Amino acid sequence: MPRYQGIVIAGFGGQGILSIGRILAQAGMSEGMNVSWLPSYGPEIRGGTAYCHVILSDGVIGSPLLNSATALIAMNRPSYEKYAGLVCEGGLVIVDSSLVNIGEAGEGEGAESAGASASASSLGAVESAGASASGSPAGAAGSGGASGAASGAAAAGLAGRRLFCIPATKTALDNGNAAFANIILAGKLLAETGAISTESFEQALRKVLSKRYQHLIPKEMEMLRLGMEA
């Protein structure tokens, strides 16, 4: 089976959206795949939505711009609302539940969200993702534990997609630095897709991080594993 992942990562500028995408691309390349990394470079990056499209593929990559994604990592509410509809059936939606309240997103602006994934909402049962649903997403955000939650998926029009709500920012802060949130979420992506190995991820960190951040790599890897187990 040829490997393929089309990943959208989105959030606020400053959350490490572009960096984590670049690390994934670097890791994919080191595993011999073709890769592309397309960033948002517009004014929206300042304070608004920053995103990148990352493709990892054994095949030739056509357009670097994704019409359909196998996975979304959403680190703020607008990103979730804008891109959840891009995720294909069976794809992953990984949300930083410390910052995005899916329950509310589903109820409050569900029409918009469901509209973006109109075909999704008619696809039947919600896949139950994660070992245990930890009650309301708001509860998950406050719980401090990195546990998955599938609740709210139906309301958000994500039937057929696997939704994971990970309180990544909260967990990152508990570990001393909010900047680890992107790595925690990437950990979940790796655990669920097997897109790349943790060894390749670590190698990519060495390549991509500047000298002054190299000392953080052991901690980053610890955070990655935390995300994988979340």
Next chain:
Amino acid sequence: MAERLLMKGNEVIAEAAIRAGCRHYFGYPITPQTEIAHYMAKKMPEIGGTFIQAESEVAAINMVYGAAGAGARAMTSSSSPGISLKQEGLSYMACAELPAVIVNIMRCGPGLGGIMAAQADYFQAVKGGGHGDYHLVVLAPNSVQELYELTVEAFNIADRYRVVAMILGDGMLGQMMEAVQFKDSEDIRKCDKGWATTGTGLERPHNVITSIDTVPERLEAVNNRLQARYRDIAANETRVEAINCEGADIIITAFGTVSRIIKNVIADAEKEGVRVGLIRPITLWPFPSQAIRDYSAGAKAVLSVELNAGQMVEDVMIALAGAKPVYFLGRTGGMAPTQLEIVGKIKDILGRAS
């Protein structure tokens, strides 16, 4: 071959220029190509080259004129509105027969427009752009690897024919990262530049580089010389990629980033039993007219897909001279057509054709 590196398109352009022996870069920042200037600002001082952030785009192109006149490999880069400002300089360089490379990482216009990917400068790039009868050689890469290879080649072509060669890309290509593999050594085809103004050493007559000639007979001779050279370039340097054209129901013509979307469309259409061929002009000038005629011979129709309101499609129609029905699909303002949209258009056209 060296290892594969993950690099941004814009940085690869700059690295390629340095590898091609360019030691003089003059620019003025503008999104989405500023990384070229960043890279040059960092690297040029390390290798004894010149980086100047000029006071304006007009100044930058005239600095290129000066460096090229002295026989150096020189480059400038900008994005659409900045390229408009450089047109006077490009026209002067065409007449003065100065080789150089210019990069246009297009944004969407008209006017100041937006910074997302567009291809609306096609006419400006291939039809002259400035005043007078002249052409740039226009190269349109569609991957980061090709940005590297064609930027090196642009310097070779410019030197060989004493013309300005343009790399025409867009924000998507300039901003994206992909794997690139640099060669261990570059194929740098340096030409004798006996015409350059490098000082006579009191041993030869003065070389004069100018674009002014008020004697009609002489200026016509200059024009004839330029046109003869353009014919040589058309004969020797036309480049095109053709994919899946044999037995295709419909041929799509597309260049640059859009051609990558078409590669996905080929696969999508195949699933629906439609064979789509792609003709991708790599040189937009000289335009691969003959290849378009040849590769589309068996198809029912030709569809040009572009990020503009219909520009290259005119050259496709000229090439085909009525031999095939020609259709157009374009998006503007920084929007790109989806695969679904393109497949829909194909089905619509083939429905009409049958």
